[in-house]
Amino acid sequence: MxxxxxxxxxxxxxxxxxxxxxxxxxxxxxxxxxxxxxxxxxxxxxxxxxxxxxxxxxxxxxxxxxxxxxxxxxxxxxxxxxxxxxxxxxxxxxxxxxxxxxxxxxxxxxxxxxxxxxxxxxxxxxxxxxxxxxxxxxxxxxxxxxxxxxxxxxxxxxxxxxxxxxxxxxxxxxxxxxxxxxxRGSLSGEITIEGKQGHVAYPDLADNPLHRLAPVLHTLAETHWDDGTEDFPPTTLQITGIDTDTDERNVIPGRARARFNLRFSPALDADGIRQRIEALLADHAEQAEITWIHSADxxxxxxxxxxxxxxxxxxxxxxxxxxxxxxxxxxxxxxxxxxxxxxxxxxxxxxxxxxxxxxxxxxxxxxxxxxxxxxxxxxxxxxxxxx
Ligand SMILES: [Zn+2]
The missing domain is CATH 3.40.630.10 (Zn peptidases)
Structure with a gap:
């Protein structure tokens, strides 16, 4: 200097x-x-x-x-x-x-x-x-x-x-x-849905996990979580990643995964959010797993x-x-x-x-x-x- x-x-x-x-x-x-x-x-x-x-x-x-x-x-x-x-x-x-x-x-x-x-x-x-x-x-x-x-x-x-x-x-x-x-609080989740891998030309022989994941993600993105509070803006959710176990044009993947994060107001708590999302997931996919990282209230x-x-x-x-x-x-x-x-x-x-x-x-x-x-x-x- x-x-x-x-x-x-x-x-x-x-x-x-x-x-x-x-x-x-x-x-x-x-x-x-x-x-x-x-x-x-x-x-x-x-x-x-x-x-x-x-x-x-x-x-x-x-x-x-x-x-x-x-x-x-x-x-x-x-x-x-x-x-x-x-x-x-x-x-x-x-x-x-x-x-x-x-x-x-x-x-x-x-x-x-x-x-x-x-x-x-x-x-x-x-x-x-x-x-x-x-x-x-x-x-x-x-x-x-x-x-x-x-x-x-x-x-x-x-x-x-x-x-x-x-x-x-x-x-x-x-x-x-x-x-x-x-x-705001911060809660991240990762959804994994298992399906059955197969040839895209023979969908009857496979089970496409992305087709189960997509409606779940659509609902997550569209959900109105709360109205916020006097001091806090409404809760938001962002989908941060989607991937599968294959990368081919002609293969139905066997597994699909998605990540998301919520920034939440005190109108909600982490347990309540988890329960809502787990119930939603159960409606769409039987063989699904979800893991959570709750980093802040x-x-x-x-x-x-x-x-x-x-x-x-x-x-x-x-x-x-x-x-x-x-x-x-x-x-x-x-x-x-x-x-x-x-x-x-x-x-x-x-x-x-x-x-x-x-x-x-x-x-x-x-x-x-x-x-x-x-x-x-x-x-x-x-x-x-x-x-
Ligand atoms: Zn800093």
């Missing part, structure tokens, strides 16, 4: 240069621990298998604001398609390019630099707020050995978690236009002090009122919400995440850091002074 950039952009660039494809952390967390320890945070290393998990905590008393983030990134894909190498951070036209710049190394850097401005050699925070930072290197992957695994023991270290601010890229068109106050946080602070901070820094919503994929917030925390997600624009040439505007990183700082200050003012 030729000219000096803000501490937020510098730190985001340092993180992008560490190729931390899940479950690798590639040295991101040690760098962040060092920065936080200099501010008086204590570090707790919570590795599980190949996954690095780090909790940094500051303060002994008062309500806790926990910032939740992940240092891992999805693979770069075809590196040749990138204008600059995916793990070589480059700034062009006011944007920082590199894998993880938007999802979500930029927001981690923004939170750390906000803490540095507030805590470095200054008067400290008003009030009595404790601050925690929880980082994992397994959010983009199976998400089993990350926050899900440490959530069980987390409260032993932190005590009750009052507020959880997740740095996932929640913004759509411009920074802060959208914040997440919950997420829906969660939502009622409006509370964190949402209030986030809304006010965004308005203060960039003058727009965020739209609270529950769209998007799942996030690790789902493991913290059941612990009783109010969970809100606020991060940069998500338009380029997981794509070739992932990027984030450097101005957005600096504004995000100012917004995080305003959130911390507001919550600290909300927390009673030690008596």
């Amino acid at each position: 030729t000219k000096a950039h803000s501490p937020t952009v510098e730190l985001a660039s340092q993180l992008v240069s560490r190729a931390s494809v899940t479950p690798e952390d590639a040295g991101c967390q040690p760098l962040l621990a060092e920065r936080l320890e200099a501010l008086g945070f204590d570090s707790y290393w919570l590795p599980v298998g190949d996954v690095s998990n780090l909790l940094c905590l500051r303060g002994a008393k008062g309500p806790l604001l926990l910032f939740l983030g992940h240092t891992d990134v999805v693979p770069a894909g075809d590196s040749d398609k990138w204008r600059s190498a995916p793990f070589d951070p480059q700034i062009r036209d006011g944007k920082l390019y590199g894998r993880g710049s938007a999802d979500m190394k930029g927001s981690i850097a923004a939170f750390i630099s906000a803490c540095e401005r507030l805590l470095e050699g200054g008067e400290g925070l008003p009030g009595n707020l404790r601050i925690g930072v929880l980082l994992t290197s397994d959010e983009e992957g199976p998400a089993v050995d990350g926050v899900r695994a440490v959530a069980k023991t987390l409260c032993d270290l932190t005590g009750p978690i009052d507020w959880c601010l997740v740095g996932e890229p929640s913004s759509e068109q411009s920074l802060g236009d959208s914040i997440r106050v919950g997420r 829906p969660f939502s946080a009622p409006a509370g002090p964190l949402r209030e602070a986030v809304m006010a901070a965004v308005e203060e820094i960039n003058g727009q009122t965020p739209r609270p919503n529950t769209a998007g994929g799942t996030s690790d917030g789902r493991f913290i919400a059941p612990l009783g925390a109010e969970v809100v997600e606020l991060g940069p624009v998500n338009a380029s995440i997981h794509q070739v040439d992932e990027h984030v505007a450097t101005k957005d990183l600096d504004d995000l850091s100012a917004i995080y700082q305003a959130i911390i200050t507001r919550l600290a003012q909300h927390s009673p002074e030690p008596s």
